[in-house]
Amino acid sequence: MAATMELRCWGGDWGLPSVHTESLIVLAYAKFSGATITVTPIDWTWKTLTGTVPELVYQGSTITEPAQILNFLRKQQRFNADYELSARQGADTMAYIALLEEKLxxxxxxxxxxxAENYANLTRPWFASRSPFPLNFLVPGRHANxxxxxxLLTKGESPLHTITEVEGKIYSEAKECLNLLSHRLGTAYYFFGNTPCSLDAFVFGFVAPLHKASLPSSPLQSHLRQLDNLQRFCDHILNAHFSSHPGSPQPVQETVDANLQKLTQLVNKESNLIEKVLLLSSPWMTT
Incomplete structure (x- = not known):
C-alpha cells in the first residue's frame, strides 16, 4: 500500500476548504492533478504558532511552500496538472505567478x-477562535506584524516609507493585476484550455478568499465584484472540485461560529494589553 501524503494547513470557512491562500493553492492543485492527500487542519493546536503551513508530510520528509510542494507532486509523485501545457504556456504560467506575488x-x-476594520472584525476573531489559549492572544498579532x-519591506521604497503612504500604490497595482487576470481568462473556465493547471491553482488561492470573505471594508473586494468572470472562476472551481469540503456552509455550524466570533471579539477587546505585554516579553515570537 502506498504511503499516505498528509497536508497540514489552516482549516476552512466562508465556503472555502481553507481560508489561507497558500493552503488553498496546494489543495486546489491536488484536486486538479488527482493527488490523494489526507488534510489535517492545524486549527486549535499549538502548530497555529509553531507550524509552517502548508506543510506536506510524506514518509518522514516534510515539504513546505506551495511551489516546493507542487514541484514534489509533479516530479516525485507524478501528479502533474501541467502536462498538456506548451512551452509558451509554461512560461506564461511562471510570469503570472510572479505577477500575483508582486502585485496582488x-x-x-x-x-x-x-x-484596522477588517482585522478587528474578521481576521483577528477568526484566527483567535482557531488557536488554543493562550495562543489566541498571540497568533493574530504575530501574523499582522x-x-x-x-x-513595507517589498513596497516601502523611497519616498514611500509608512504604510499609509504605501496603501495607494499597492491597491492600484492589485487592481491592475486583477484586470490583467480577468482579461486573460476571458469567458473560459480555466486559463489554459479545458482543464485546470497550476496557474489556476495559484489564482484560485489568491482570489477566492477575497471573493468569499465578508469584509467590512475592502476597496479591492469592491473592484473584484466588477469582474464577473473571476468570480465565476472561483465559484466553478469550488463547485466542480470542492462540492463537499469542510468549509461548505452548514446552517447550524454558522450560528455556532457567529456566536463564537462575537464572544471572541469581546475577549479580544480586553486582551490588547495582554497581547502587547506577551509579545514584548517574548522576542522569539516575532519575525
Missing part, C-alpha cells in the same frame, strides 16, 4: 491583516 499579495496582506513588515 501585498494588497491582500493589507486587506486582511493591516486594515509579519504582514506589515512584508509590505
Amino acid at each position: 499579495r501585498p494588497a491582500l496582506l493589507h486587506t486582511f491583516w493591516v486594515d 509579519t504582514a506589515l513588515s512584508r509590505i
Whole structure:
C-alpha cells in the first residue's frame, strides 16, 4: 500500500476548504492533478504558532511552500496538472505567478491583516477562535506584524516609507493585476484550455478568499465584484472540485461560529494589553 501524503494547513470557512491562500493553492492543485492527500487542519493546536503551513508530510520528509510542494507532486509523485501545457504556456504560467506575488499579495496582506476594520472584525476573531489559549492572544498579532513588515519591506521604497503612504500604490497595482487576470481568462473556465493547471491553482488561492470573505471594508473586494468572470472562476472551481469540503456552509455550524466570533471579539477587546505585554516579553515570537 502506498504511503499516505498528509497536508497540514489552516482549516476552512466562508465556503472555502481553507481560508489561507497558500493552503488553498496546494489543495486546489491536488484536486486538479488527482493527488490523494489526507488534510489535517492545524486549527486549535499549538502548530497555529509553531507550524509552517502548508506543510506536506510524506514518509518522514516534510515539504513546505506551495511551489516546493507542487514541484514534489509533479516530479516525485507524478501528479502533474501541467502536462498538456506548451512551452509558451509554461512560461506564461511562471510570469503570472510572479505577477500575483508582486502585485496582488501585498494588497491582500493589507486587506486582511493591516486594515484596522477588517482585522478587528474578521481576521483577528477568526484566527483567535482557531488557536488554543493562550495562543489566541498571540497568533493574530504575530501574523499582522509579519504582514506589515512584508509590505513595507517589498513596497516601502523611497519616498514611500509608512504604510499609509504605501496603501495607494499597492491597491492600484492589485487592481491592475486583477484586470490583467480577468482579461486573460476571458469567458473560459480555466486559463489554459479545458482543464485546470497550476496557474489556476495559484489564482484560485489568491482570489477566492477575497471573493468569499465578508469584509467590512475592502476597496479591492469592491473592484473584484466588477469582474464577473473571476468570480465565476472561483465559484466553478469550488463547485466542480470542492462540492463537499469542510468549509461548505452548514446552517447550524454558522450560528455556532457567529456566536463564537462575537464572544471572541469581546475577549479580544480586553486582551490588547495582554497581547502587547506577551509579545514584548517574548522576542522569539516575532519575525
